[in-house]
Amino acid sequence: MSQNAPLGIFDSGLGGLTVAREIAQRLPHESFVYVGDTRRCPYGPRDLSQVEQYVREICTFLQDKGVKLIVIACNTATAAGLELMQREFDIPIIGVIEPGARAAVRTTRNRKVGVIGTVGTIQSSVYHHAVKALDAGCQVMSVATPSFVDMVEEGLAFSDEQSSDVTHGLRVPPNFDEIATDYLGPLQDEEVDTVVLGCTHYPLLHDPIAEIMGDDVVLVSSAEETARDVSSTLQRRGHEALEDHIPTYQFFTTGDLDRFQMLGSKVFGRPLDSLELLDIDYLESLIDPHKE
């Protein structure tokens, strides 16, 4: 395994680019291969066993690309497939749920933590278990906020500037306040002081969510803590890229190339220089159906 081998990062779409961006900032010598499975996005409402199969396909694709570590930068995919992929693959695979839970446990003062995520993530109760494993005395209140993913994808399409702040490019839809107040009311009633943005799309809605939750509530995302985990894992194994290594970022999408370039560059904060189409049929062919 070459130290300069790329990392693999993937998501159902654009949200994982918030994690990729954090990794690129924190680990400036590391290359990565990013897959955004936009054609099958969102994963949230799908059956977890279906998502698990998608995760297996993409992990296989990334492994074939010679990555030294995989980040499942998608909460639903982590909930559906992390454990199984860790058993099936030899390279380290890091999800975003445990890091997010850890960030929340360390942040909360009143030990009342809210979690928002897709239906798949919330129904799996993975955040609940991950928080309780770290602090058994912490109360966890989980709410599914499925419309937020569409709002991000649509809001990005309507934004027209490429901002250095990851949330600024997004135009918040006019019905956001109404829907968000409805979603977030129960968390406010429970007086949570920390909310986990349990979907990698949600950091793009950080500011409007923060406005509704108020100054006393801290919003935490998995991105920073996940990037730390990647850093620590590479360091402890001696797999860090060399300091003179000039990183390359290779992006693949299963969906529309132009759209991914336009929206992705807003989230990633710079143009996606190398972007290619990843064919779904090819992805599916990577898994031998007789193995299932």
Next chain:
Amino acid sequence: MSQNAPLGIFDSGLGGLTVAREIAQRLPHESFVYVGDTRRCPYGPRDLSQVEQYVREICTFLQDKGVKLIVIACNTATAAGLELMQREFDIPIIGVIEPGARAAVRTTRNRKVGVIGTVGTIQSSVYHHAVKALDAGCQVMSVATPSFVDMVEEGLAFSDEQSSDVTHGLRVPPNFDEIATDYLGPLQDEEVDTVVLGCTHYPLLHDPIAEIMGDDVVLVSSAEETARDVSSTLQRRGHEALEDHIPTYQFFTTGDLDRFQMLGSKVFGRPLDSLELLDIDYLESLIDPHKE
């Protein structure tokens, strides 16, 4: 809660001072109150429900001292009481098992991890579960090595120099190799590339254990990762001591004062300036028996 309030740290005896030392190095402005329950040491062979009661008493004592966070710097006590104490107390309580497991998962390359600890810790399977929660594909091989605690305590008594290296002051007993080879053989047979020193006494035996395990095996202790967790928790909550705060270290032992001073200063790396006797009867009186 004052930002300059002390941390609480405790162990069944001297081992937790390896963690206290790491915390003092990493967080040079933080005061702490340390309890070494040497009269009831070792906790390892005791019934976990008995240990749980000791943990409750000491947490209550530390809470009465106004600590802002408690570190259970003892693997057996973490296994026995962490979850329950987190539910019973309002302040954050951090154990040493999850951080140790995390360090191991990030370190291993062949994903075969050995764990050595007391009988209580190993029988509780907490390390096994903690490692699997972070990497379901990691193999865990656990071995109880109870004699190591006595060897540390005795070895310290016979060492005669106060060394800057935490392991150097220790005189390894003559039968160490024989016993250790017997303990560690199964881990070598399984070809683990990482061994968790799952007892806070064991870092003091780092060098002789490393000699038996060989150059290709990395020994990880919880101390460093636990100190990071403490740092991150204080930082995220805004509970860090101020930069002009001059820290004080207050030590309590339930056992012999002279012995604790002599041995403790070797482990901590400097004299224990403030050391007081903590009466067991007083400790027991802190818990209302009618509550049990």
